[in-house]
Amino acid sequence: MLQQVNDFINKHQLLEKNTKIIVGVSGGPDSLALLHFLWNHRTIWNVHIIAAHVDHMFRGKQSEEDMNFVKKICEAHDIPFEGVQIDVSSHQNSHGVSAQVAARECRFTYFKQMMEKHQAQYIALGHHGDDQIETILMRLVRGSTWEGQAGIKAKRAFSNGYIIRPFLAVTKEMIEEYCFKNNLQPRIDPSNEKATYTRNRYRHTILPFLKEENRNVHERFQQFSEALLEDEKYLQELTVDKMNTVIRRIGVDEINLKISSFMNMPNPLQRRGIQLILNYLYGEIPSTLSNIHIESLLTLLSGNRSSGTLHFPNHLRVERSYDDCLFTFHEMKNSSFCFTIDGPGQSILPGGGVIITEVWEHYPSDKTGNNYFIIDPDTLSFPLKVRNREIGDKMTLKGMKGRKKVKDIFIDRKIPMKDRDIWPIIENGTGDIIWLPGLKKSTYEATDRSKGRYILLQHKGNQRLGGKVE
Numbered sequence: 287m288l289q290q291v292n293d294f295i296n297k298h299q300l301l302e303k304n305t306k307i308i309v310g311v312s313g314g315p316d317s318l319a320l321l322h323f324l325w326n327h328r329t330i331w332n333v334h335i336i337a338a339h340v341d342h343m344f345r346g347k348q349s350e351e352d353m354n355f356v357k358k359i360c361e362a363h364d365i366p367f368e369g370v371q372i373d374v375s376s377h378q379n380s381h382g383v384s385a386q387v388a389a390r391e392c393r394f395t396y397f398k399q400m401m402e403k404h405q406a407q408y409i410a411l412g413h414h415g416d417d418q419i420e421t422i423l424m425r426l427v428r429g430s431t432w433e434g435q436a437g438i439k440a441k442r443a444f445s446n447g448y449i450i451r452p453f454l455a456v457t458k459e460m461i462e463e464y465c466f467k468n469n470l471q472p473r474i475d476p477s478n479e480k481a482t483y484t485r486n487r488y489r490h491t492i493l494p495f496l497k498e499e500n501r502n503v504h505e506r507f508q509q510f511s512e513a514l515l516e517d518e519k520y521l522q523e524l525t526v527d528k529m530n531t532v533i534r535r536i537g538v539d540e541i542n543l544k545i546s547s548f549m550n551m552p553n554p555l556q557r558r559g560i561q562l563i564l565n566y567l568y569g570e571i572p573s574t575l576s577n578i579h580i581e582s583l584l585t586l587l588s589g590n591r592s593s594g595t596l597h598f599p600n601h602l603r604v605e606r607s608y609d610d611c612l613f614t615f616h617e618m619k620n621s622s623f624c625f626t627i628d629g630p631g632q633s634i635l636p637g638g639g640v641i642i643t644e645v646w647e648h649y650p651s652d653k654t655g656n657n658y659f660i661i662d663p664d665t666l667s668f669p670l671k672v673r674n675r676e677i678g679d680k681m682t683l684k685g686m687k688g689r690k691k692v693k694d695i696f697i698d699r700k701i702p703m704k705d706r707d708i709w710p711i712i713e714n715g716t717g718d719i720i721w722l723p724g725l726k727k728s729t730y731e732a733t734d735r736s737k738g739r740y741i742l743l744q745h746k747g748n749q750r751l752g753g754k755v756e
Contacts (some may be wrong), residue, residue, distance in 0.1 A: 315413030415504030
């Protein structure tokens with residue numbers, strides 16, 4: 287076992303000399319053996335060892351005795367000890383998570399604090415090869431990302447250093463034998479036998495069958511994990527390169543995705559691209575996010591519907607509108623607005639951009655296109671109003687007979703749903719829509735060029751609307 291663990295440490299470069307290691311010690315066989323192993327090898331590696339114990343307070347006096355047990359062992363061997371009691375049940379109730387998730391969150395928060403306090407480079411945990419088998423199988427059955435299906439990483443970044451797991455190379459049986467040979471008498475958590483926990487069911491039913499088929503099955507699963515992580519790293523690099531061409535970061539909590547470009551990417555990169563976006567927005571993926579969310583999103587993007595909305599955990603909203611897909615934490619707010627244009631000057635639009643009003647003494651013949659609207663004040667009723675759309679809005683378009691719904695104009699021009707409610711609509715004093723800035727003009731635009739006075743309206747859109755106007 288000693289040789290296997292040392293080879294594993296060297297292969298994965300788990301340790302560097304002249305560093306500090308926080309060892310998470312529950313008092314059970316795995317963590318106690320890990321503490322003993324690292325303590326006995328501290329001079330070889332020239333490392334400084336600190337033991338850290340978290341009492342989750344699930345088992346009352348019994349769990350408190352676990353902490354005192356670890357503390358006494360550390361005192362007997364002059365091992366620096368840190369311990370804490372945390373009311374995990376209160377954390378569970380206040381955050382609405384499972385007991386296991388709450389315990390993990392509290393435990394890792396404490397480990398982070400210990401790393402910072404001692405300026406340690408590593409947190410060493412006692413996960414072993416059997417844990418790896420259980421984890422991979424559970425994630426395959428439950429559904430996970432490809433990286434998640436690779437199971438437990440031997441080394442991963444954490445706080446200002448790394449979490450390392452030197453015992454992934456060995457089995458539970460080998461660890462128990464190590465404890466026996468070194469006269470270690472670990473504490474046993476009775477909850478490890480309860481069938482109510484999913485992991486325990488895998489441990490007591492599936493794992494024995496696999497070991498009967500191949501007593502070294504843990505080595506096969508570890509090789510699978512490492513190969514999958516290597517492939518995943520390469521595919522992630524390809525994904526980053528591709529995604530940089532199809533996404534536009536709007537802010538720290540918003541991303542816009544060009545659907546057509548995204549769907550041209552190979553399928554393996556699409557799934558990883560979605561994961562990349564979620565990692566960026568969430569920072570830390572919530573435990574309630576599952577593969578079902580990813581599948582729903584890919585269905586939304588690949589379907590024929592031009593619009594749709596998905597609600598992800600922690601209030602992340604995903605909106606499809608034509609060729610755009612917006613990921614945002616921003617809440618939808620009432621965008622209703624209505625104000626008058628009183629005279630020359632600038633009118634700031636709620637959605638960004640401005641309407642500029644000028645008075646001209648001749649016809650501004652060079653001001654063409656849908657971002658300009660020329661008014662003959664003698665033929666138009668006032669005041670002019672700027673408002674957002676209303677149900678049933680219609681306008682008489684320049685060069686066309688009859689009236690057309692504003693809704694249909696938005697659809698024809700593929701205006702994203704998020705922009706329609708903030709798009710300015712200009713109406714005259716009798717309530718007729720005369721202009722959709724950047725999109726369409728009405729028959730109310732001045733055509734007589736012989737007058738001595740005109741009003742020129744100019745629309746300058748913000749970045750979001752600017753890509754859609756002419």
